[in-house]
Every structure is written in structure tokens, then in C-alpha cells.
Amino acid sequence: MAAEFVARGADLELVGIRKEFPGFVAIEDLDLKIPAGEFFALLGPSGCGKTTTLRLVAGLDSPTKGKILIGNKDVTADKPHERPVNTVFQNYALFPHMSVVENVAFGLKQRKVSDPMPKAVDALKLVELEHLAQRRPQQLSGGQQQRVALARALVNRPSLLLLDEPLGALDLKLRRQMQVELKAIQMEVGLTFLHVTHDQEEAMDMADTVAVMNKGRIEQMGAPEALYERPKTIFVSKFLGQSNLFVGDVAESNADSVSINVAGNKITVPTKRAEKTTGKIVIGVRPEKATFHEDQAPEASSGLNVIGPGKIIDIRFTGVSNQYLIEVPQIGNITVFAQNVGKSPVTELGAKVWVSWKVEHSFGLSDLPVDNGEGK
Amino acid sequence: MSRFSLGKYLLPTYTVLAFVFLMIPIAYTFVFSFNDPFKNTTGWQGFTFDNWTGVCNNIDVCLAFGNSVLIATTATTVSTILGTMLAIAVTRYEFKFRSSTNLLLFLPLATPEVVMGAGLAAQFLNAGIPKGIGTVIVAHILFTLSFVVVTVKARIATLDPKLEEAGRDLYAPPIRVFTKITLPLLLPGIMAASLLAFALSFDDYIITAFNSGTEVTFPKYVFAAAVRGIPPEANVIGSAVFFFAIALVLVFQIGGAMRAKSLAKKN
Numbered sequence: 208m209a210a211e212f213v214a215r216g217a218d219l220e221l222v223g224i225r226k227e228f229p230g231f232v233a234i235e236d237l238d239l240k241i242p243a244g245e246f247f248a249l250l251g252p253s254g255c256g257k258t259t260t261l262r263l264v265a266g267l268d269s270p271t272k273g274k275i276l277i278g279n280k281d282v283t284a285d286k287p288h289e290r291p292v293n294t295v296f297q298n299y300a301l302f303p304h305m306s307v308v309e310n311v312a313f314g315l316k317q318r319k320v321s322d323p324m325p326k327a328v329d330a331l332k333l334v335e336l337e338h339l340a341q342r343r344p345q346q347l348s349g350g351q352q353q354r355v356a357l358a359r360a361l362v363n364r365p366s367l368l369l370l371d372e373p374l375g376a377l378d379l380k381l382r383r384q385m386q387v388e389l390k391a392i393q394m395e396v397g398l399t400f401l402h403v404t405h406d407q408e409e410a411m412d413m414a415d416t417v418a419v420m421n422k423g424r425i426e427q428m429g430a431p432e433a434l435y436e437r438p439k440t441i442f443v444s445k446f447l448g449q450s451n452l453f454v455g456d457v458a459e460s461n462a463d464s465v466s467i468n469v470a471g472n473k474i475t476v477p478t479k480r481a482e483k484t485t486g487k488i489v490i491g492v493r494p495e496k497a498t499f500h501e502d503q504a505p506e507a508s509s510g511l512n513v514i515g516p517g518k519i520i521d522i523r524f525t526g527v528s529n530q531y532l533i534e535v536p537q538i539g540n541i542t543v544f545a546q547n548v549g550k551s552p553v554t555e556l557g558a559k560v561w562v563s564w565k566v567e568h569s570f571g572l573s574d575l576p577v578d579n580g581e582g583k
Numbered sequence: 584m585s586r587f588s589l590g591k592y593l594l595p596t597y598t599v600l601a602f603v604f605l606m607i608p609i610a611y612t613f614v615f616s617f618n619d620p621f622k623n624t625t626g627w628q629g630f631t632f633d634n635w636t637g638v639c640n641n642i643d644v645c646l647a648f649g650n651s652v653l654i655a656t657t658a659t660t661v662s663t664i665l666g667t668m669l670a671i672a673v674t675r676y677e678f679k680f681r682s683s684t685n686l687l688l689f690l691p692l693a694t695p696e697v698v699m700g701a702g703l704a705a706q707f708l709n710a711g712i713p714k715g716i717g718t719v720i721v722a723h724i725l726f727t728l729s730f731v732v733v734t735v736k737a738r739i740a741t742l743d744p745k746l747e748e749a750g751r752d753l754y755a756p757p758i759r760v761f762t763k764i765t766l767p768l769l770l771p772g773i774m775a776a777s778l779l780a781f782a783l784s785f786d787d788y789i790i791t792a793f794n795s796g797t798e799v800t801f802p803k804y805v806f807a808a809a810v811r812g813i814p815p816e817a818n819v820i821g822s823a824v825f826f827f828a829i830a831l832v833l834v835f836q837i838g839g840a841m842r843a844k845s846l847a848k849k850n
Contacts, residue, residue, distance in 0.1 A: 267748050287751040300749040304767045313763075314753035359753070 216243040216399030217278030217291070217366035219264065224273035226259055226423075233259040235423040237273070241416075246393050246400045248414035250407060252446065256423040257403045261369050264401065266290050278366055288317070293360035294369040298376060299352045301344035307331070307355050308340035314363040330362035331355075333392065350381045357389070361396060370402040374409060386412050407447050411435065419443050435493075439482050440574050444491050451541045452491040454576060460484050465571060470537035472514045474569065481571030489572040495544040496568040499533060499560040512569060514538060515561030522556060533562055609825060616818035634815040644816040647804035654716060654791075654800065655784040658723035663777040665724070666731025667769070673732070674739045691729040699726060700793035707794065714796030722794045723787065727780035734779060738772025778831070785824075 224237040234256045241247045249257040262268040264275060266287035275283045282290050293314065301310050308327050315323035331337040334354035344352055353373060360368055373389075374382045390413045393400050404410050410417045411431035418428040419442070427434060427443045438444035441452065453474050455467030465484045466475040476490045492512070505513055517535030528544045535541060541562050619629035639645040672678070673685050691699065703722050707714060746768070750760040788802040795803065805817050 265752055267751065286756070287748075288754045288756050292752070294749070294752045296745050296749055298743075298745065300743065300745040302746060302749070302764060313750075313755075317754035317759065363753070 216245075216397060218243050218276075219367055219399060219401065220274075220276040220279075221260070221264075222274040222276070224260070224263060224275070225271045226256070226263060226268065227271045233423055234263075234270075237423070237425065239418065239425065241399060241401060243278075243399050244397050246390070246402065246413060246415045248402045248404060248410035248417045249420055250404060250410040250417050250447070251420035252405055255420040257405075257420050258371060260420075261294070261371050261401065261403050264367070265292055265294050265369055291366040292369060293363050293365040293367075294371060295353075295356045295360050295373045297372045299344070299356040299373075301352055301355055301359070303343065303345055305344075306340065307336065307342050307344060307347070310344060310355060311359045311362055314359065318363070327358075327362055330358040333361065334358045349377050350385060353377065353385060354388075357392070361392070361398070365398065367399045367401060370400060372404055373402075374406075375404075382406075382409070389413065411447070417447075419446060421446070437480060437570055438491070439572060441489060441572055441576060444570070444572060449494050449542060450491040451494060451497065452489050452572070452576070453538070454487065454489050456487050457485055464566065469514075472512075472538070474512050474514070475509075475566045476569035476571040477567055480567075480569065482573035483571060487575060489575060490569050491572060492564050492569055494530070494542040495528070495546075497541065497543045497562055497564040498545070499531065499543050499562045501558060501560055504561045505563050510566050511563050512566055513561055513563045514541065516559050517541065517562065519556055519558045519560060533560060535562070609822075612818045612825070613822045615813075616815055616822045618815050618818075634819045638816050638819050641814055641816040643799070644801075644804060644814060644820060647799045647801045648820050650716060650798060651785055651801035654719050654723060655781050657720050658727060658784045659777050659781040661720075662724045662727040662731050662780050663773060666728050666776060666780075667735050667773055669728070670732045670735035670739055671765075674736055675744075688729050688732050691726055692733070696726070696787075696789040700790035703790070704793040714794055715798050716795075718794045718796070719791055719798065719800070722790050723784040726787075726790060727783050730779050730783060731776040734776035735769065735772050738769050738775075742768055782828070 219239070219241040221237055221239040224234055224239075225232070226234040237256075237260065239260075249260060251257045259268065263270050264277075266282070266285060266289075270283065273283075274281055277291060301307075302313065305313070308324065308331065311330050312323040312327035315326055320326065328337055328340060331340055334357055336351060336354055336358070339347060339351065344355060347355065353376075356373070370389075374385050377385060386409060393413075402410070402414060411434075414431060416428065417431050417434055419426045419434065421442045426440050427438065434443065434447055438447060438450070444450040444452065453467065453469045455469040455474065457465055458468045458473065459466040460478070462478060464475050464477055465481045465488070466473050467488060467490055468474075474490050478484060481488070481490075499515075499519075504515060505511065507513055514535055517533045517538075519531055520534045520540070521530075521532035523530040523532075524547075526547070528547050531543045531545065533541045533543060543562060615627075616634055617630050617632065618627060618634070619631040669684075669688065673681060673688070700722070703718075703725070704714070707718050712718060742765070746764055747760050750764045751757070755763060786802050788806060791800050791803060799807075801817075801820065805813060805821075808814055808817060
């Protein structure tokens with residue numbers, strides 16, 4: 208059944224894209240290549256230019272400069288209805304004056320494809336909604352509308368499917384469920400998906416490749432695990448998960464490791480995980496990679512970074528983990544996540560602790576904090 | 584002992600009285616459309632169906648009525664089309680002088696009819712255009728246009744631009760996005776606007792009086808006739824128009840209710 212919809216997805220290539228709106232620049236200079244069949248996520252805060260990028264690809268806006276290629280064909284000057292691209296809009300944008308099946312058949316009818324109605328019903332089967340074909344969109348729940356929007360786009364077998372925060376209007380539970388379904392459908396139909404979202408969990412969960420966008424530029428791009436384990440900029444380290452960051456001048460540097468001095472503490476990062484090895488640099492660690500020790504400092508060794516002593520100033524219970532905020536004089540606050548496995552190391556505020564983590568879990572960033580102040 | 588409740592007695596009484604007051608002229612018109620026109624007076628002469636069966640025996644009433652229908656239909660058609668296009672332009676497109684256009688569209692709503700009627704009459708005179716049905720139609724298009732724009736604009740405000748974008752995205756060229764998506768979704772607003780324009784045009788007296796020359800419209804006829812007592816045929820037409828309007832509203836209401844019911848049933 209699903210084979211009906213299998214089409215060879217096409218490569219998408221953006222070359223030197225710039226988009227200016229009156230008064231501001233939405234996208235500065237964007238180069239991007241998405242291979243056919245990939246699930247690609249554009250992740251960023253609101254206003255970072257990700258939705259603008261999507262609209263440029265759909266043809267709903269035109270770039271100020273640059274080229275858009277779909278399957279090696281330049282479509283920059285093509286109108287939206289001439290592009291082999293379909294969009295699942297943020298609030299679905301289902302036509303309220305048509306039934307569900309008419310909505311799905313709309314694109315087929317516009318292209319004068321034969322037997323639009325049976326094909327539309329097949330697409331509804333793919334999203335398991337064929338029993339609601341005659342309803343009006345406003346009679347469906349949010350999750351069902353979302354699936355209709357997906358069917359309406361997929362039925363056209365576009366080379367490229369654009370998803371503009373398609374799960375943003377759903378509640379958390381439904382969102383997680385739709386993530387799984389969406390990913391399954393993408394694998395089944397083998398189309399190229401370009402998914403725009405501000406939800407980092409959603410992006411990491413579904414995408415093969417994630418591009419983190421900030422202020423109209425792509426900060427970093429890669430597989431979700433690589434981005435998380437090895438962020439390269441302060442923005443990425445904080446937007447994708449949380450990070451403890453430490454700023455200091457490089458004290459030692461060799462082929463294996465780079466160390467900085469932060470208020471008398473030596474913090475080391477493997478050279479192959481550092482973007483910069485000279486001058487002032489930022490070294491970070493994820494809160495779940497760090498642990499803390501009560502009463503006495505852990506034994507110093509070359510494989511361990513140790514900071515302290517500090518004191519616990521906040522404890523938060525979040526279910527799967529406890530989050531501890533530790534204040535270290537002259538350094539600032541450090542966040543540590545501890546798995547909630549029944550033996551939390553410390554449960555009281557004000558306890559004196561040392562924080563440690565393995566050197567191989569450090570990462571060195573390429574930029575410096577703007578205010579150049581606190582380590583956090 | 585409950586205290587005297589304002590809402591319990593006073594409000595219903597007041598409401599009933601208000602409705603009676605509103606309905607008296609209509610009831611009067613309807614009752615007197617059955618008056619035997621033995622003498623042309625305002626008093627009750629006796630019951631008859633003659634006025635309804637032979638409404639065009641008084642040919643002047645019917646000619647005036649025909650003129651009014653012709654004027655209102657033509658003016659409404661033109662102002663609905665122009666007004667809808669204007670409303671879409673000022674809400675959806677960026678262009679030079681957009682805000683001034685918006686302001687100018689509101690001016691006729693605020694202008695006293697006497698001023699607009701007299702101004703138009705002077706213009707037609709200066710331009711050497713003879714007054715007649717044509718000048719009345721032009722005048723009516725002018726003053727109903729603003730009402731159409733305002734009504735249709737209100738409907739456009741509720742229309743999500745994403746729907747039109749979805750249409751473009753789904754391979755519909757601009758003209759078909761308009762006919763398949765924009766127009767069907769605006770239709771209730773356009774219908775309401777054209778009904779309003781028709782009603783305004785049909786019973787307009789002041790602007791018409793300035794610009795119609797010797798042509799007689801229904802309001803002009805009734806106004807002139809009222810001096811000697813209104814002929815029963817005028818009452819017949821007045822009643823008929825009233826019931827036609829009521830029927831139209833009922834059809835819309837029942838249609839809407841039935842659609843809502845069938846939607847609810849499918850749920």
C-alpha cells in the first residue's frame with residue numbers, strides 16, 4: 208500500500224541564500240545541502256530564520272540573493288505551484304469549506320492527476336483516517352487534523368516535504384506519539400523531509416541530521432549524537448541541552464590535551480575535542496556527565512577534572528533525575544544531574560561538595576561569551 | 584419575602600413595549616394594504632383583496648417600484664464586485680497610498696447624505712450629464728461601496744492567509760487559489776454585503792431625490808404620495824418587500840441551522 212507513495216526524494220541545495228525584510232536581515236548567508244531521502248531538522252529559537260528558510264524553499268517568499276536547487280534543478284524563480292514541494296503548515300491550514308478527502312485530493316485535482324479521489328482515500332489509509340474522509344476538518348481533533356495535513360502533502364509524492372513546526376500545537380503526549388509515527392512514515396515513503404522546529408528533543412529524536420540555526424546563520428550541523436556530545440559554539444551547547452561552561456587562558460597545551468586555569472582549578476579537554484588551543488578558551492561539560500563528592504575532594508588524576516569545594520544551593524526533583532545547583536566561589540554555579548536510582552549522593556542544601564568529571568567528557572568551544580564574565 | 588426584582592417584571596415589559604413600538608408601522612402598512620380605496624383617505628374603509636390582486640392598476644406605483652429594483656440590482660452588483668476587490672486589495676496587498684485609500688473609503692460613511700447628494704448633483708450638472716436612472720445608479724454605487732468594503736473587510740480579517748498559501752503550495756495557480764479558496768471562504772461576507780447594499784439602495788430617498796431628475800423611484804413616489812394619504816398599492820408593495828426580506832433571512836437562518844445539525848450528526 209505504502210509503495211503507492213514511494214517516490215525518489217530529491218536533493219535540496221541552498222546556495223548563498225540571503226533574505227532581507229524591510230528593517231532586518233532574516234538570513235545572512237546560508238549554504239545547505241540535504242541529500243535525498245534524509246530526515247533533516249532545522250532547529251533554532253523563534254526569529255532565527257528557520258521558518259523563513261522553509262518559506263523560501265516552498266516559494267512563498269523569494270530570496271534577496273542566492274539560488275535554490277531541488278534535484279539539481281534551479282527553482283529559484285519558480286512559483287510555489289510550480290515546485291515539486293509540499294508543506295505541512297504549523298496550524299495545518301486545512302480548507303474549512305471542504306471535507307477531509309476533498310482537502311487531500313486538492314493537490315491531485317490541481318495537477319489533473321487521474322482518479323484523485325481513490326488516491327486521496329489511499330493517502331488517508333496511510334495515516335489511518337479513511338473512516339473520517341467525509342468529515343469537515345473542524346470536526347477533527349488536533350492530532351487528526353495534523354495527520355490530514357500530512358496526507359494532503361504526501362499524496363502528491365513531492366520530491367521534498369516541508370514541515371513547519373507540525374507538532375507545535377499538540378500536547379506533549381500526542382506530540383511524542385506523532386513523532387514516532389512521522390518518523391515511521393518517512394522511513395516508509397522514503398521522501399526527503401525538511402523539518403523546522405524549536406523543540407530540541409523533537410529534532411534529536413526524529414532527524415538524521417540537525418542544523419542548529421541562530422540569527423540567520425547555521426551554527427553547527429551534524430548527527431544528533433555528534434551535536435550533543437560535541438557542541439562547537441556556546442549557543443549550540445546551551446540550546447541543545449544544558450552545559451556548564453568555564454572560561455580561562457590556556458595553561459598547558461600538547462598533542463593530547465589542552466588545559467586552562469580557572470580560579471586555581473585546572474580544567475582539561477582532549478585536544479581532538481577542542482576547537483581552539485590557544486589564548487582564552489571556553490571548556491564545557493554536560494550536567495549529567497558531572498558528579499559530585501561530599502566531605503573530601505576525589506583523588507586528583509590526569510583523567511579527571513575536579514572543581515571545588517562549593518556548596519549546594521538548589522535541589523530539584525524532576526522525576527528521572529535530581530538536578531543540583533552548586534555554587535563554587537570565584538567560578539560560579541555548576542549544574543549536576545544525578546540519576547534518580549534511589550541513592551542520591553546528597554539530599555540536603557548547603558552541603559560542601561567537589562564536582563568532578565572525566566576529561567574525555569569535556570568539550571572546547573570556538574567562541575567566547577559576549578560578557579566574558581561568569582563561567583556558567 | 585423576595586425583594587422587587589427589576590429583571591423579573593420591568594425588563595420583559597419594556598422589551599415587549601419596544602417591540603410593539605417597532606412593529607406598529609409595519610403592522611399599519613400591512614393592515615392598510617387591505618383597505619378598500621373607495622375614497623383616497625387615511626381612514627379604514629373596509630377589507631378587500633383588490634389591492635393585492637390588482638397592484639399594478641395604479642401603474643405609477645409599479646413603474647416606480649420597477650425603477651427602484653433596476654437601480655438597486657445594478658448598483659448592488661457593481662458595488663459588490665468593486666467593493667470586494669477593494670477590500671481584498673487594502674487588506675492583503677502593500678501599495679503606495681494604502682492607508683489614504685482606507686481613509687477615503689470611510690469618508691462616505693461619515694458624510695451626510697444631503698451633502699453627498701447635492702455635491703453629486705452639482706457635478707453631474709457641471710459635466711453636462713442629464714439626470715436620470717443612470718445618474719442615480721452611479722450615485723448609489725458610490726454610497727453603497729463603502730458599506731460593502733467595510734463588511735467584506737471584516738470577513739477577510741477572519742481568513743487565515745495560510746489557507747491561500749496552502750493552496751499555492753498544492754499546485755493551484757493564483758486564479759484558482761482565488762476561485763477555489765478565497766472566494767468560497769469570503770462568500771458569506773460578500774452575500775451579507777450585497778444584501779446590505781441592496782437594502783440601502785432600494786430605500787434611499789435623499790441622494791436619489793438630488794440626482795434622479797424626473798425619474799420616479801419607489802421611495803420618491805411614496806414620499807410624494809404621502810402628502811395626500813398613501814395609496815394602498817404602496818402599502819401592498821411595502822408589505823411584500825418586508826415579507827420577502829423576512830423570508831430571505833429565514834432561509835439563511837434555517838439553512839445555517841440545518842448545516843450545523845448535519846455536522847453535529849456526523850460527529
